Amino acid sequence: MPPLLQVENLRTYFHTPRGIAKAVDGVSFQVEQGKTLAIVGESGCGKSITALSLLQLVPEPAGYIEGGRILFEGRDLLDLTWDQMRRVRGDDIAMIFQEPMTSLNPTFTIGYQLVEAMTMHGKFTGAQARQRAKDLLARVGLQDPAQALRQYPHELSGGMRQRVMIAIALSNEPKLLIADEPTTALDVTVQAQILALIRDLQREQNMGVLLITHDLGIVAETSEEVAVMYAGQIVEYGPTSAIFHEPRHPYARGLFASLPARGRRGQDLATLEGIVPPPTAWPPACRFEPRCAYRWDTCAQVPPKYHPADSDRPVRCHLYDPEIADRPARGAAPIAKEPVAPDPTVEAAR
Amino acid sequence: MLRYVLRRILYAVPILVGVALLTFVLFYASASPQSLARRNLSTRNPTQEQIQQWLKDHGYDKPLSVQFKNHVTGLLVFRFGKSDATGEPIWNRIKQGAGPSGLVASLVFLTGLTAAISFAVAVAYFRGTYVDYFGTFLCVLLMSIVFIVYVIGLQYLLGKILKYGPIAGFQTGIAAWKFVLLPVVIGVLAGLGSETRLFRTFLLDEINQDYVRTARAKGVGERAVLLRHVLKNALIPIITSTVAAIPALILGSLVLENFFGIPGLGSYLIDAINSQDFAVVRAMVYLGSILYIVGLILTDIAYALVDPRVRLE
Numbered sequence: 214m215p216p217l218l219q220v221e222n223l224r225t226y227f228h229t230p231r232g233i234a235k236a237v238d239g240v241s242f243q244v245e246q247g248k249t250l251a252i253v254g255e256s257g258c259g260k261s262i263t264a265l266s267l268l269q270l271v272p273e274p275a276g277y278i279e280g281g282r283i284l285f286e287g288r289d290l291l292d293l294t295w296d297q298m299r300r301v302r303g304d305d306i307a308m309i310f311q312e313p314m315t316s317l318n319p320t321f322t323i324g325y326q327l328v329e330a331m332t333m334h335g336k337f338t339g340a341q342a343r344q345r346a347k348d349l350l351a352r353v354g355l356q357d358p359a360q361a362l363r364q365y366p367h368e369l370s371g372g373m374r375q376r377v378m379i380a381i382a383l384s385n386e387p388k389l390l391i392a393d394e395p396t397t398a399l400d401v402t403v404q405a406q407i408l409a410l411i412r413d414l415q416r417e418q419n420m421g422v423l424l425i426t427h428d429l430g431i432v433a434e435t436s437e438e439v440a441v442m443y444a445g446q447i448v449e450y451g452p453t454s455a456i457f458h459e460p461r462h463p464y465a466r467g468l469f470a471s472l473p474a475r476g477r478r479g480q481d482l483a484t485l486e487g488i489v490p491p492p493t494a495w496p497p498a499c500r501f502e503p504r505c506a507y508r509w510d511t512c513a514q515v516p517p518k519y520h521p522a523d524s525d526r527p528v529r530c531h532l533y534d535p536e537i538a539d540r541p542a543r544g545a546a547p548i549a550k551e552p553v554a555p556d557p558t559v560e561a562a563r
Numbered sequence: 564m565l566r567y568v569l570r571r572i573l574y575a576v577p578i579l580v581g582v583a584l585l586t587f588v589l590f591y592a593s594a595s596p597q598s599l600a601r602r603n604l605s606t607r608n609p610t611q612e613q614i615q616q617w618l619k620d621h622g623y624d625k626p627l628s629v630q631f632k633n634h635v636t637g638l639l640v641f642r643f644g645k646s647d648a649t650g651e652p653i654w655n656r657i658k659q660g661a662g663p664s665g666l667v668a669s670l671v672f673l674t675g676l677t678a679a680i681s682f683a684v685a686v687a688y689f690r691g692t693y694v695d696y697f698g699t700f701l702c703v704l705l706m707s708i709v710f711i712v713y714v715i716g717l718q719y720l721l722g723k724i725l726k727y728g729p730i731a732g733f734q735t736g737i738a739a740w741k742f743v744l745l746p747v748v749i750g751v752l753a754g755l756g757s758e759t760r761l762f763r764t765f766l767l768d769e770i771n772q773d774y775v776r777t778a779r780a781k782g783v784g785e786r787a788v789l790l791r792h793v794l795k796n797a798l799i800p801i802i803t804s805t806v807a808a809i810p811a812l813i814l815g816s817l818v819l820e821n822f823f824g825i826p827g828l829g830s831y832l833i834d835a836i837n838s839q840d841f842a843v844v845r846a847m848v849y850l851g852s853i854l855y856i857v858g859l860i861l862t863d864i865a866y867a868l869v870d871p872r873v874r875l876e
Contacts, residue, residue: 303782
């Protein structure tokens with residue numbers, strides 16, 4: 214049986230005044246039924262655009278899907294007509310967004326927006342949908358669902374609105390839920406509740422979940438698999454436990470080193486120097502090379518393979534490629550302690 | 564809601580007193596009753612007695628304080644008196660003129676607004692395509708042509724070339740449509756370009772909002788997204804700009820009525836200004852400000868209907 218969602222070599226580009234921005238550049242991953250894949254990375258690495266690309270909601274006309282395949286239950290979503298794709302959205306694949314404060318229409322009641330999601334796909338008639346709307350709001354933890362149906366978004370708190378968004382997303386019992394930073398805008402206490410809610414509902418409905426986040430703490434609790442994204446590419450991809458136990462890509466190592474840990478109590482947290490370059494000016498070979506503490510000359514000349522032979526999982530790094538003759542020993546200490554100054558052309562493009 | 568409206572009406576009273584004061588001061592600053600009497604008396608060289616008699620008939624012989632008191636109280640209870648020029652009761656003329664004026668102005672307003680919103684939705688639906696570019700080009704073209712060109716051009720086309728019928732005048736009852744059609748078409752055309760462009764911007768501002776993305780992610784079709792989700796939110800700025808345009812609408816119909824010989828309030832006011840008929844001008848200015856205040860109150864109610872975040876309290 215094919216996986217629920219299989220993405221192959223997805224490329225989403227944007228026309229910008231500075232040229233073509235390759236926001237998502239050859240990303241492949243898969244999500245199994247009932248399982249969670251987390252995509253992690255810094256702001257601007259392309260993880261949200263990856264999520265939007267799956268539903269073909271990339272902001273037009275600047276953004277467009279350049280190529281690749283998005284196989285959902287074996288069917289390529291990129292081959293569907295506009296109307297067929299509309300029927301997939303909110304029915305087979307639902308999405309919740311980062312900004313609960315602005316993601317609901319301020320001029321319609323919660324009830325209207327929830328019922329609209331259900332009647333849109335013809336699974337429920339008006340009266341059924343209203344009853345189900347009330348049940349859903351109760352299920353996501355709203356105190357007074359009957360009243361909430363009549364309320365407008367501005368009458369609810371951020372956490373409540375995100376619960377409403379989850380209720381809308383789950384109203385048609387989707388097979389895949391895309392959650393784009395669902396808790397970033399919320400208080401820490403509310404974050405835990407929302408994540409627990411998503412996890413419970415996932416178990417009930419046996420959904421696949423694609424979780425987009427920059428918060429590694431969330432990943433450890435929720436996901437079976439992790440894809441680490443950097444500069445529009447996946448740089449490391451594998452089971453959560455394996456990656457947390459032994460991150461291999463220098464970028465992933467940096468990310469995990471920046472987490473607080475009991476063993477390093479009292480020391481300063483490690484930080485990754487520099488920021489993600491703009492997508493119109495990715496470095497030509499290894500995109501992490503300018504910030505990498507392990508880099509050597511080859512890194513700036515030869516693009517690393519996605520899945521080199523010395524690793525049992527994809528790691529986009531020459532350190533794991535036996536065909537790179539001049540690679541240093543993997544256990545060696547970082548070659549350059551201080552990353553070099555940022556490339557002036559990159560700075561100019563910013 | 565009702566309490567809010569009542570309070571707004573009470574707020575209107577000091578504004579109207581201010582309007583009355585201002586018209587009174589402006590009148591005495593611009594012309595003395597003496598010269599008014601000379602202008603309005605039919606004889607070429609009126610005697611002093613005739614002038615005194617005229618001043619007495621029209622109440623301009625009393626002390627200023629009494630005149631002012633009569634002026635303000637008269638306006639507040641809608642006792643406008645008689646025209647300085649013709650001696651005709653002003654209310655009668657207003658009653659006669661309100662029909663044609665109201666017909667033209669409300670038709671221009673309603674069809675203009677509907678047409679502008681419809682076109683704006685259409686070009687927004689085709690945003691970024693050649694339909695959009697062509698629509699924008701048409702709007703700029705419409706905006707660039709001076710109002711008077713429409714008047715003369717359409718009068719010439721319909722009256723002279725197509726022999727469609729009367730190009731000026733008025734008739735009551737059903738036959739009025741013949742006389743009203745042309746001024747309404749021109750009134751709508753004159754505002755269409757700029758309004759369509761403005762409303763298109765409002766719609767496109769909303770199209771990029773997060774809630775639109777949510778609607779699309781729910782599986783709502785593009786047309787329903789635009790007509791339901793986007794339009795309702797865009798109506799908020801549309802209402803604001805429409806109210807801001809009400810004075811222009813009133814002014815516009817003054818000019819239109821004059822060009823097409825419609826015996827409405829516009830031509831009445833312009834005639835009164837030309838003949839320095841103070842009694843008529845002050846009545847019309849006063850009525851105009853009442854209309855404007857009513858418009859503002861209606862706007863607030865419209866806001867509350869469209870935007871649930873607005874509470875009238």
